[in-house]
Amino acid sequence: DRIRDVDMISWSNPSSLHDYGLKSAEILERSRQEISTALIANPKELIFTSGATESNHLAILGISESLKPGRIIISSVEHPAVISATQQIIKYGWEGDYLPVDKQGLINLDKLEQLLHKPTQIVSIIWGQSEVGTLQPIHEIGRLCRNNGVIFHTDATQILCQNKINWEELPIDLLSASAHKFQGPKGIGFLLCRENIIHLL
Numbered sequence: 001d002r003i004r005d006v007d008m009i010s011w012s013n014p015s016s017l018h019d020y021g022l023k024s025a026e027i028l029e030r031s032r033q034e035i036s037t038a039l040i041a042n043p044k045e046l047i048f049t050s051g052a053t054e055s056n057h058l059a060i061l062g063i064s065e066s067l068k069p070g071r072i073i074i075s076s077v078e079h080p081a082v083i084s085a086t087q088q089i090i091k092y093g094w095e096g097d098y099l100p101v102d103k104q105g106l107i108n109l110d111k112l113e114q115l116l117h118k119p120t121q122i123v124s125i126i127w128g129q130s131e132v133g134t135l136q137p138i139h140e141i142g143r144l145c146r147n148n149g150v151i152f153h154t155d156a157t158q159i160l161c162q163n164k165i166n167w168e169e170l171p172i173d174l175l176s177a178s179a180h181k182f183q184g185p186k187g188i189g190f191l192l193c194r195e196n197i198i199h200l201l
């Protein structure tokens with residue numbers, strides 16, 4: 001019976017009002033609190049997804065649908081999920097600019113800064129590149145975007161397995177991650193989204 005109860009809680013709809021649903025909702029919210037505490041984030045800014053791919057799509061497609069078409073800037077070494085989301089919004093009138101990288105896999109900050117003017121509205125740069133291990137200067141990128149009123153998203157999937165972050169101090173508006181990269185279960189991810197723009201999703 002206990003095994004059956006655990007199984008029912010795991011698969012119950014947390015929006016349901018029956019006992020299993022209420023228990024599932026309690027587990028979900030406790031998980032949200034624990035993850036938010038670890039990341040030094042506001043629990044209201046944590047959105048659960050099925051993984052980083054969904055998080056990347058939610059960030060780019062969700063934000064773009066709430067804005068007038070402009071320009072999105074991504075690097076040439078992004079995860080396929082970011083590339084496909086970018087290609088999708090280009091079909092709806094957005095411009096896409098792909099920043100090249102040097103032989104170390106780093107973007108050129110001067111080139112990025114030159115592009116941070118209208119119609120640029122979104123920048124998405126992967127934090128840690130899984131193929132070559134390059135870490136982009138996320139703090140500098142974030143500050144440039146913030147100074148120019150541009151929304152900044154990063155895929156941090158490869159970072160959280162080895163690094164602790166302080167979300168409150170990061171100049172990032174949206175951050176994607178997958179739980180299985182830091183010993184969590186597969187099929188779970190999240191998107192951190194600043195409270196001042198979460199209504200755009």
